[in-house]
Amino acid sequence: MHVAVLGAGVIGVTTAYALAKRGCKVTIFDQASSIAAGASFANGAQISYSFVDPMASPAMLKKIPSILLGKDPNIKQKPSLEPAHLKWGAYFLGNCTEPKVTSNLDNAISLALESRTALQNLLAFHSISFRYKQAGKLVVTRDKSTLNRMQHAAKIKTGRGIETQVLSSQECWQTEPVIEPHYRDIVGGIYAPGDHVGDARRFTNALAQICIDQYGVDIRLKQKVLGLATDDDKIVGIRTGEGVFSADSVVVCMGAASAKFLSRYNIPLLIEPLKGYSFTIPASDQAPSVSLTDADHKLVFARLHSEMRIAGLADFDGDDMSLKEDRLATLKSFAERLLPNIGDYGHSGTGWVGARPMTPDGLPITRATKINNLYLNTGHGMLGWTFACGSAERIAEIMTRYHSGAAHQTGATNQKRAVQ
Helix, strand or coil, X not given: CEEEEECCCHHHHXXXXXXXXXXXXXXXXXXXXXXXXXXXXCCCCXXXXXXXXXXXXXXXXXXXXXXXXXXXXXXXXXXXXXXXXXXXXXXXXXXXXXXXXXXXXXXXXXXXXXXXXXXXXXXXXCCCCCXXXXXXXXXXXXCHHHHHHHHHHHHHHHHCCCCCEEEEHHHHHHHCHHHCCCCCCCCEEEEECCCEECCHHHHHXXXXXXXXXXXXXEEECCCCEEEEEEECCEEEEEEECCEEEECCEEEECCHHHHHHHHHCCCCCCCCEEEEXXXXXXXXXXXXXXXXXXXXXXXXXXXXXXXXXXXXEEEEECCCCCCCCHHHHHHHHHHHHHHCCCCECHHHCCCCEEEEEEECCCCCCXXXXXXXXXXXXXXXXXXXXXXXXXXXXXHHHHHHHHHHHHHHHHHHHHHHHHHHC
């Protein structure tokens, strides 16, 4: 089976790897000039199996009025009456109930566990350098109700095999001593010793090279995919600026661009681009060794060897993916006020902005479509780096199982015709 993978980010490349190791011939297409040029380029760097809680929740529901009024500095909502945006919002509200949160969290944990296993298996076979470390993850809060919610979720996660510990403020300071002078107001936190950090861009580039060298994957950059090539209701390839490329199957791994690309084929996807910002600074000897999340300010701090990656903010800004200097300044101001001594903020570079492809329930879309041989692996939201390897295995299994079944059925039909 020859598969065209649309997208050369961490989702597309892990998908290509999962397919190639199953014996598929794979070609990756991306309009960017380099691998991992989009949302995978400079994300928060946390591989966060312990903290996959969906954004939609009763707590978020209470914040919506302040978000709509522009009073929440962490989340910005650009007014929009676009039908797709309104429909996404309605489904998001529908996922803010306790039963939905419990169900969505359970599904997210299942995928997180699959991803953890898949990445471990991958690294057992391939030596990849991407600043990977089991740093543990500490999530802290100043709000007792937030801590209670995190504690409830921690019990569920521990029951599913993800080790989590509920810590007092004193225990948080003991776990990561450098935060104590600046986090005297926290009421506690959740610690997951098994979580990791890693550079998604370095990983994606290294895995792409493995795909090329060991599995014969072809990667075609600077290739804008104009559309699908179909014969009746079946995929026969894709249309690019250089003509039609033939393929037995196509899997869309285009992140936030997936919905617009597929809308012309009457395949509606509830995906909203949620802009996140990050910057990277040289780390000092006061930089935390533990991967840290400030739950109240929605900021993450991840140490990548000699650097600190700091990421946060969530802006619903439509198709505008430009870096807004005022928003980047807000992120830097938050971070420096919270942890002023962790690195050289004067050397933070130009910063980065990326589009997180958010679904209303916080779960990626990993399935077949109504068009034969067209598949989806998209909509990973803020957890693309965490979910990448697991969702790649899922879609590769679906695709190869279907192809094997179809081939078997065709063979049986041809055999029957020959007998007749």
